[in-house]
Amino acid sequence: MGRDVRGSVLAVLVVFASSGFVMGQALARVPAVRDHLGADTGALGLALMGMGLGSLLAMPFTGWLVDRFGSRRVVTVAVALGCLGWSAVAVVPSVPVLLAVLVLTGTNVGIWDVGMNIQGTHVEQARSRSLMPFFHAAFSGGAVLGAGSGALAAWLGIGLAQLPVLAVVGAVAGVWGASRFVPEAPPEEPGAATARAEDGVPARAEDGVPAGATAPAVAAEHGAPAGATATGHDEHDEQAPQRPARRGVTSAELLIGLICLAGALAEGSANDWLALLLVDVHGAPAAFGALTLTAFNLTMMIGRLLGGPAIERFGRAAVVRAGGALAAAAILVVTLSSSLGLALAGGLLWGLGVATIFPAAISAAGEVPGRGNRAITVVSTIAYGAFLFGAPTIGLLAEVAGLDRALFIVVGFLVLLLVLSPVMREKSGGRDRAGAAMVG
Structure with missing residues (x-):
């Protein structure tokens, strides 16, 4: 049987939880990182800002990346590189290098965050249920588990070698979940509803169709194959051309x-x-x-x-x-x-x-x-x-x-x-x- 075009709730939950887990297990060892570098609190605080800076630099481009390549590919790469970045924190030799590593890590974490939220929104809308709070609860649960793991490692006297080991655990889980993402519905062009009406194709939810109706369902009603999207491409073809989103910011x-x-x-x-x-x-x-x-x-x-x-x-x-x-x-x-x-x-x-x-x-x-x-x-x-x-x-x-x-x-x-x-x-x-x- 083909993959459910509505997406997997479990897959999204796992990706959210792995994101929280990897972050939590790393941030729990900030005192050990400080001691390893011999840094003062002020210098360490500036270095930690690199995470937010990297995320803000990457986030504005993530929507375009997902439109172009699909959230499955984008999040898979971001998970792998983000976990590699968290692992590298264990071996940085100085505060400036830590700053550079965290900027690069934050870049991938930002892409990971936006990409999984895009897939989560798609799954939520396709299933006509309010699922996003559950996804974010999985992130919180993963963060608690990660922080607890870091605290346990510190209590046992385990050094920063914990970071790459647990990052690998998070990466395996995150890549598994992302591999089960499905293509999101393409954004609407202005006037697309009118064009569909002229072609005899029913409108989408925003045009008066129930919110739970998906593009594959509409296609199926008109004789398209069950695994095809409204544009006629197979559900696994994430590189299928998509209509551009409306320009500007609303x-x-x-x-x-x-x-x-x-x-x-x-x-x-x-x-x-x-x-x-x-x-x-x-x-x-x-x-x-x-x-x-x-x-x-x-x-x-x-x-x-x-x-x-x-x-x-x-x-x-x-x-x-x-x-x-x-x-x-x-x-x-x-x-x-x-x-x-x-x-x-x-x-x-x-x-x-x-x-x-x-x-x-x-x-x-x-x-x-x-x-x-x-x-x-x-x-x-x-x-x-x-x-x-x-x-x-x-x-x-x-x-x-x-x-x-x-x-x-x-x-x-x-x-x-x-x-x-x-x-x-x-x-x-x-x-x-x-x-x-x-x-x-």
């Missing part, structure tokens, strides 16, 4: 990108500053700070597991709005309360609130009409700006106003998310409820 992409940026900033600021906030500002023991950060990551994973059913019941916009409000309230509890018990509760709610924002925004980007993979690229690039610039911005503000007050900037972005949340509404029938007025 207003919907920019607004969804800002929502995704707010979620990424709230997530990244917790990972970067939550433990330090509790220890330095509230005087908590270091173990309590680590416990609260662990609580944040666990509830974020749980929130993503619950996010799919919640979105299907209440709608994407409502869930994102509720999550943003919960995260903003939790940050205020953590920063303003002197009670460590309330701080722990705030950390739990912080993770639960931000859990669905990023994956829901990626789903919304995948529904922008006529933009296809390019919309996911734009939204991902905007969001990853938070990971690159969020930590240094909060750090600079903390020098002036204190770390607790510096985190108010995250609350401000979450308030902006509440205002913009209507753009996250799902498509319904022939209407695109996300809107797509062109601005470029």
Whole structure:
């Protein structure tokens, strides 16, 4: 039997989990990398920014790469090179070399990230289910497992040889999953619906056909072979020519990108500053700070597991709005309360609130009409700006106003998310409820 043209949920889950696993096992050994290089915290922090820089350099081009070569090939190569980059961290001789290695690693990790999100969106739309939160939960679960593996290696006294060994494990899993990706539906040209109507071919979801209808299904209705796409090519022919996406950037992409940026900033600021906030500002023991950060990551994973059913019941916009409000309230509890018990509760709610924002925004980007993979690229690039610039911005503000007050900037972005949340509404029938007025 041929491969299911709707794509494999398991394959996407494995690729997301392997990405989180490889990253988690490497970042857990940052102190060992610092000791190996004899670097101070400032120099190491600058080197670690190379990851975000490399990702931002690569992400704007990933949509084009996937359009040209298909996500199966693109993600397979990115997984192999990304894991090679994480492995190389174990043998870098100096901080400048570490910076260069992390820029190259970040380039491939960025392509890996966008490519797997594109495939995940395709699978989600083809199956007419809210699956993206589950995929991102797999990433969180992989990160927890990877970080735990790194912590165990450190406790056992294993050196940085752990990095290439576990990177190989992640690479094998990631390549296996990517090899089971299927070609995504090509983006629509402006006027394509009219052309299909003139040829007697039914329109797609955005033209009034139910959202679950896929291109192969439409082709089958008109006598095309079961394994063929609407353009008549075999399902495995990822180099088949595809219609170009609409030019420019839509207003919907920019607004969804800002929502995704707010979620990424709230997530990244917790990972970067939550433990330090509790220890330095509230005087908590270091173990309590680590416990609260662990609580944040666990509830974020749980929130993503619950996010799919919640979105299907209440709608994407409502869930994102509720999550943003919960995260903003939790940050205020953590920063303003002197009670460590309330701080722990705030950390739990912080993770639960931000859990669905990023994956829901990626789903919304995948529904922008006529933009296809390019919309996911734009939204991902905007969001990853938070990971690159969020930590240094909060750090600079903390020098002036204190770390607790510096985190108010995250609350401000979450308030902006509440205002913009209507753009996250799902498509319904022939209407695109996300809107797509062109601005470029």
